[in-house]
Amino acid sequence: MSGNPVAAEALGFAGYDFVVLDMEHGPNDVPRILTLLQAMAGTPASSVVRLPWNDFVIVKQLLDCGAQTLTFPYVQNAEEARRAVAATRYPAEGVRGVAGMSRATRYGSVPDYFRDAAREICVVRQLETVEAVANLPEIAAVPGVDCIFIGPSDLSASLGLIGKTDHPDVQKALASAAKECRRAGKPCGILATNAARAADYLDYGYDWVAVGSDLGLMMAAARKDLSVLRQTGEPMHILTPEAIPVGETKAVLGESAFWSAEDDALLWVDILGKKAFRTRPDSGRSEKWSFPEQTALVQPADDGTWLVGQEKGIVRLDPATGRTEDFLAIEADDPTTRTNDAGCDRQGRLFVGTMRSPDFGLEPVGSLYRIAGRGLAETVDTGLTIPNGIAFSPEGDIVYWADTYMTNRQIWRARYDAATGRVHEKQPFAQLPEALGRPDGATVDADGCYWVAAVWGWQLLRYTPHGELDLAVHLPVQRPSKLAFGGPDLKTIYVTSISDGLSADAPQTQPLAGRLLAINLGIQGLPAVRFHLAWT
Structure with missing residues (x-):
């Protein structure tokens, strides 16, 4: 996502189930994410914030801003998954700092927020290497891991096939990962670059698929209209x-x-x-x-x-x-x-x-x-x-x-x-x-x-x-x-x-x-x- 709050709000009303607010590859910091969350708040779509890294300080700040679904990139093993979960939990279950006057608590107006917060936070683990996919059963078994996300682009690079997400070996690995998630009883998601590939991923057994970005959608629509006009x-x-x-x-x-x-x-x-x-x-x-x-x-x-x-x-x-x-x-x-x-x-x-x-x-x-x-x-x-x-x-x-x-x-x-x-x-x-x-x-x-x-x-x-x-x-x-x-x-x-x-x-x-x-x-x-x- 480009980080434009108007674009975020418009996409929230476009019919999507969720909109990803991206800090890993998008030019977004914590204050910008706060603005995007505020823009999304009045729309039917859910907000998913993708972190730049598995950093408990950034996790704390985002949760205090009101983020409820966090995607942690590049999780390699069960220990890293446990650290990610701990960053979303208050002591003694975790290491999240306590701030009473925050947007998450509606500035102190949500009763029992500290008691109920863990139940309202969705923790998504992003697996994107051969090692991580091999460790998927152990990662999925970590208490507090709610969902698994598979990153096809980085997985293709890990397989020595960078940029070739359509390669049979990459597609075989993606299909296998979906089956492992099913066996583990965890919902799984993935990113598709187009509608045809999204349909393939749903056939593999993925529960949800992210498709496109605001800039990508804008460029595709602009080129299509120009091709018709010209x-x-x-x-x-x-x-x-x-x-x-x-x-x-x-x-x-x-x-x-x-x-x-x-x-x-x-x-x-x-x-x-x-x-x-x-x-x-x-x-x-x-x-x-x-x-x-x-x-x-x-x-x-x-x-x-x-x-x-x-x-x-x-x-x-x-x-x-x-x-x-x-x-x-x-x-x-x-x-x-x-x-x-x-x-x-x-x-x-x-x-x-x-x-x-x-x-x-x-x-x-x-x-x-x-x-x-x-x-x-x-x-x-x-x-x-x-x-x-x-x-x-x-x-x-x-x-x-x-x-x-x-x-x-x-x-x-x-x-x-x-x-x-x-x-x-x-x-x-x-x-x-x-x-x-x-x-x-x-x-x-x-x-x-x-x-x-x-x-x-x-x-x-x-x-x-x-x-x-x-x-x-x-x-x-x-x-x-x-x-x-x-x-x-x-x-x-x-x-x-x-x-x-x-x-x-x-x-x-x-x-x-x-x-x-x-x-x-x-x-x-x-x-x-x-x-x-x-x-x-």
């Missing part, structure tokens, strides 16, 4: 790199970029041209395979064959011989739908979307499926118009997808259980303002940032793992469709594009439309994942 989305950086055409092939509806390290080539398709391509950047030479139906995707398998999306399902192609065989029927009883975007999780399971063909009128009848073998293992989402944007976090514990049209250019994310393939409830991740384009094909880079081709927007957009737009890469084509990191160091970005549906002057204003493009920003991607045939 219709730009406010990316932090805008780049206009040289886009180099790769090969001579021009697609009607280029899509499904996949970097095949084994071939040192980019695999991609022309949906309306009913073709799949393998383009080698070193020579610019493209090989092509033709199909009888619209060809929405190409996904290599780990035996060298390719899964190729057709209108009514997926066929398996042997690129060496050109022979195909039926692999999986998808919505075969609906002649109006076809396959669309696809991508594999880190274990090699395939996710594929379906959509109604524009020839039959775009309607929200598409679905997103997880494929296991030759069957649809799970319907992940329904009611989609053009499912796109399928990608997975570096650790494989988050899955992303988007709808290009009917849902206000929305991108979602969901927690993903890589061991079982279970997709948890989806949460909004980002929404593209109309002027930025619409979300099409996507990928994730080595830092966990989500990249999406903004079709109709002339650019690629990069979002941080927290859903913040931080980079726009301008392109010479209006309809980029999908991107893939490739090359020997995975630092070349290959982009497919669309030449269909453009204005009459497009051949002059955007001659590279429909071409495969390459740009280099020095940003590294992740190795593409092949379909794992063992799932069959």
Whole structure:
């Protein structure tokens, strides 16, 4: 919290259950906390004061100011927990000094305050290291410890993963801590940086979650309003790199970029041209395979064959011989739908979307499926118009997808259980303002940032793992469709594009439309994942 009493009072009326008055990381001293407590007093929300340290002198001053819920940071063991409790108790149970004329006693007007004070004070212990979490059962057992708070940021640093609170090892430790609190019979809380992660923590078993700060909420609202007013989305950086055409092939509806390290080539398709391509950047030479139906995707398998999306399902192609065989029927009883975007999780399971063909009128009848073998293992989402944007976090514990049209250019994310393939409830991740384009094909880079081709927007957009737009890469084509990191160091970005549906002057204003493009920003991607045939 910034320490502004007006902000504190406003947040107290905003509907939150509690507001944290922070002395550990906020610029607040004891007199400022007194002002904030006074501002909060007339609101429905409770005040939680987080101490700068386990200091009994500061504890005494805050309690005398009227604070009733105190969070003690960096508690490592049971002895430190006992000292913290003692600081909140009068002798002989503790060391709190006696002051009769204080705000806590309403200046001497609260009868029996000294007798009842201990029952009205909530002591929260903040655990934020591997050592502290290991000592959680002993800390929770200390009399007077009312609640446990787990600090994810410092815990990630203690695990050697500073700044990576989404890392599976950190999330595993956080889930384990919640279970230990349950076993100890203590309520537990945690801080989440966004609503999606807050939902995850509630799933883990946390009883309460702190979300956001006054400055963070203010900045997010300001950026959102500015993005609407300016219709730009406010990316932090805008780049206009040289886009180099790769090969001579021009697609009607280029899509499904996949970097095949084994071939040192980019695999991609022309949906309306009913073709799949393998383009080698070193020579610019493209090989092509033709199909009888619209060809929405190409996904290599780990035996060298390719899964190729057709209108009514997926066929398996042997690129060496050109022979195909039926692999999986998808919505075969609906002649109006076809396959669309696809991508594999880190274990090699395939996710594929379906959509109604524009020839039959775009309607929200598409679905997103997880494929296991030759069957649809799970319907992940329904009611989609053009499912796109399928990608997975570096650790494989988050899955992303988007709808290009009917849902206000929305991108979602969901927690993903890589061991079982279970997709948890989806949460909004980002929404593209109309002027930025619409979300099409996507990928994730080595830092966990989500990249999406903004079709109709002339650019690629990069979002941080927290859903913040931080980079726009301008392109010479209006309809980029999908991107893939490739090359020997995975630092070349290959982009497919669309030449269909453009204005009459497009051949002059955007001659590279429909071409495969390459740009280099020095940003590294992740190795593409092949379909794992063992799932069959």
